[in-house]
Amino acid sequence: MSLFDYKVSDLHELLHKKELKVTDLVDESYKRIAQVEGKVQAFLTLDEEKARQTASSLDDKLTTESKNGLLFGMPIGIKDNIVTKGLRTTCASKILENFNPIYNATVVQKLQQHETVTIGKLNMDEFAMGSSNENSHYQKTRNPWDLDRVPGGSSGGSAASVAAGEVLFSLGSDTGGSIRQPAAFCGVVGLKPTYGRVSRFGLVAFASSLDQIGPITRTVEDNAYLLQAISGLDQMDSTSANVEVPNFVSALTGDVKGLKIAVPKEYLGEGVTDAVRQSVLDALKVLEKQGAVWEEVSLPHSKYALAAYYLLSSSEASANLARFDGVRYGYRSPNADNLLDLYKKSRAEGFGDEVKRRIMLGTFALSSGYYDAYYKKAQQVRTLIKKDFEDVFEKYDVIIGPTTPTPAFKIGENIEDPLTMYINDILTIPVNLAGVPGISVPCGFDNGLPLGLQIIGKHFDEATIYKVAHAFEQATDYHKQKPGI
Amino acid sequence: MTRISNEQVKHVANLARLAITEDETERFTKQLDAIITFAEQLNELDTTNVEPTYHVLDMKNVFREDIKEKGLPIEEVLKNAPEHQEGQIKVPAIIGE
Numbered sequence A: 001m002s003l004f005d006y007k008v009s010d011l012h013e014l015l016h017k018k019e020l021k022v023t024d025l026v027d028e029s030y031k032r033i034a035q036v037e038g039k040v041q042a043f044l045t046l047d048e049e050k051a052r053q054t055a056s057s058l059d060d061k062l063t064t065e066s067k068n069g070l071l072f073g074m075p076i077g078i079k080d081n082i083v084t085k086g087l088r089t090t091c092a093s094k095i096l097e098n099f100n101p102i103y104n105a106t107v108v109q110k111l112q113q114h115e116t117v118t119i120g121k122l123n124m125d126e127f128a129m130g131s132s133n134e135n136s137h138y139q140k141t142r143n144p145w146d147l148d149r150v151p152g153g154s155s156g157g158s159a160a161s162v163a164a165g166e167v168l169f170s171l172g173s174d175t176g177g178s179i180r181q182p183a184a185f186c187g188v189v190g191l192k193p194t195y196g197r198v199s200r201f202g203l204v205a206f207a208s209s210l211d212q213i214g215p216i217t218r219t220v221e222d223n224a225y226l227l228q229a230i231s232g233l234d235q236m237d238s239t240s241a242n243v244e245v246p247n248f249v250s251a252l253t254g255d256v257k258g259l260k261i262a263v264p265k266e267y268l269g270e271g272v273t274d275a276v277r278q279s280v281l282d283a284l285k286v287l288e289k290q291g292a293v294w295e296e297v298s299l300p301h302s303k304y305a306l307a308a309y310y311l312l313s314s315s316e317a318s319a320n321l322a323r324f325d326g327v328r329y330g331y332r333s334p335n336a337d338n339l340l341d342l343y344k345k346s347r348a349e350g351f352g353d354e355v356k357r358r359i360m361l362g363t364f365a366l367s368s369g370y371y372d373a374y375y376k377k378a379q380q381v382r383t384l385i386k387k388d389f390e391d392v393f394e395k396y397d398v399i400i401g402p403t404t405p406t407p408a409f410k411i412g413e414n415i416e417d418p419l420t421m422y423i424n425d426i427l428t429i430p431v432n433l434a435g436v437p438g439i440s441v442p443c444g445f446d447n448g449l450p451l452g453l454q455i456i457g458k459h460f461d462e463a464t465i466y467k468v469a470h471a472f473e474q475a476t477d478y479h480k481q482k483p484g485i
Numbered sequence B: 001m002t003r004i005s006n007e008q009v010k011h012v013a014n015l016a017r018l019a020i021t022e023d024e025t026e027r028f029t030k031q032l033d034a035i036i037t038f039a040e041q042l043n044e045l046d047t048t049n050v051e052p053t054y055h056v057l058d059m060k061n062v063f064r065e066d067i068k069e070k071g072l073p074i075e076e077v078l079k080n081a082p083e084h085q086e087g088q089i090k091v092p093a094i095i096g097e
Helices: A008-016 A020-040 A049-064 A105-112 A157-165 A180-184 A220-230 A274-289 A302-323 A339-349 A354-365 A369-391 A418-425 A428-433 A461-472 B006-015 B023-045 B074-079
Strands: A043-046 A075-079 A115-123 A169-174 A189-192 A212-217 A260-264 A291-295 A396-402 A440-446 A450-456
Touching: A008 A020, A008 A220, A020 A043, A020 A049, A020 A115, A020 A396, A043 A157, A049 A115, A075 A157, A115 A157, A115 A169, A115 A212, A115 B023, A157 A169, A157 A180, A169 A189, A180 A189, A180 A396, A180 A440, A180 A450, A189 A220, A189 A450, A189 A461, A212 A220, A220 A428, A220 A440, A220 B074, A260 A274, A260 A418, A274 A291, A274 A450, A274 A461, A302 A354, A302 A369, A302 A428, A302 B023, A354 A369, A354 B006, A354 B023, A369 A396, A369 B023, A396 A461, A418 B023, A428 B006, A440 A461, A450 A461
Parallel strands: A075 A115, A075 A169, A260 A291, A260 A396
Antiparallel strands: A043 A115, A169 A212, A189 A212, A189 A440, A396 A450, A440 A450
16 A cells, blocks of 8 residues: 555644654655656656755654644645746746756645645646646656556646556646646546636746646545635636635535536537447436436537637647747757847747647638637637536536547557547536636546536635535545556 | 648747757648648537637736846856856857858
8 A cells, every 4th residue: 555545634744743753754665756757757857855855854853843734744646837937837848858947836846835845747738738747848748547548638747646646646738638637547636626716927838818727636625725825815826716715625525415516418429439439427416326316408509619729729839839939048040140030040940849839820820811700700719618607507516528539549549640639628628718617527538538517616616626526526536546557 | 731831830930949950841731731621610610609718717917016136146047048258148249141
């Protein structure tokens, strides 16, 4: 048994009963990394020396202070698009190969206040653009359940490291499904918070109106604790929301009696495999037994979400990624004769194909003569998609469907055709466009590959999502299964 | 019907400050054309009088007190610069000699 089979609250108790030291937890991480990292390849950078120093100073503190926060001493992995002062942050891109941030993201500062221990930085698709981690410039992370398959993406390293027991939990980011999809593929719990719940300061921007940082964990309870720690208004992010952060863990009552669940027929339709559909219907039965009721509904504009998303996210990306120009930081082409040449060559040599494709798509959609036809049109469709959710949430507490249409696919299977790859995110993208929160929790297996149940809530109502996810988790044992790696 | 031409792709690449080869132009033209064709399904929807959503939260003009704060030290900022000299970031000539 691994120490990371315990929940945060159990480990906290063991630490304070002096039956466990922070050093043991950090040892567990690096021991497991030494065993499996060669196969999983989830980490881009390890911070072992510093993590061990932090652990021993926290152990000193543990002997003198009897009261510490719940996350005290817990080993965490951080997606490599979240800046960490003095610790290389690459966004899995060549263009940031040697980038050492000079400040911490707000979420990293918050983790430091809670005295977690950062184990290292996790692989992803370059600049979070992708659904498989195959777009990383550095390495292909593998799915711990089947090493020939992708872990999902873009937070593939974040999900795989937790599933493989290399860290207790991790942070990811989600622009169109990048936390929930890999969580589903790797059999762990991943939440995309409401837009504005968590500060984006220090998250290298992909699509600023869609990006959110969120927790990936083994259990719903741990997820709630980690979200609690990173949430809240931040002076440094004008889009972080001035709303109260409730006590998420107190929502885990197990009581879902009378709860109204909406199941969109569009989420169980074409492209969704029989096994995935069945796992959702089985999950609904579990919740029904506990007193919840469900009905079929329609989110009529779902099929347009993918197209709207690619226009909007790429447009925002084309603006956000303009900062990588080889001047102030990052890769600079050695082959340039003048400044314009320097921009063009540094970007051409520093960015990978998918990133270039999206920058070009976005530049095109925003360019003179096409703005109204593509960018504005997509923003209008976004309004319709958002309204779909508002209509359903007038009568229902949560929306439930699968996280992904299929389980994890094989490495190389979808990489040739960008459009087939994009279809993976068809069930997660509408959630980002509407800005509502969504979670993926393990809900079954198909031929040994994990499946994820997606639970979507109202704006700033992560508490109800957690309540439902927790009630489901307590009635099942999918989250207790571990890959045989 | 193709929506995107090689010339358009070269124009867009220039706007985006990306050097691209002939091979890449061919490939990106095909791929962007497929994506744009796919995106045109949005035209099935009548969006007359639908307000665009730029932002999901109902907020605008977020202000804070205008208080002087110390910026990052120059030495720190220059640490990640590919080339620098006398406290300034160095780039190649902007206009040819």
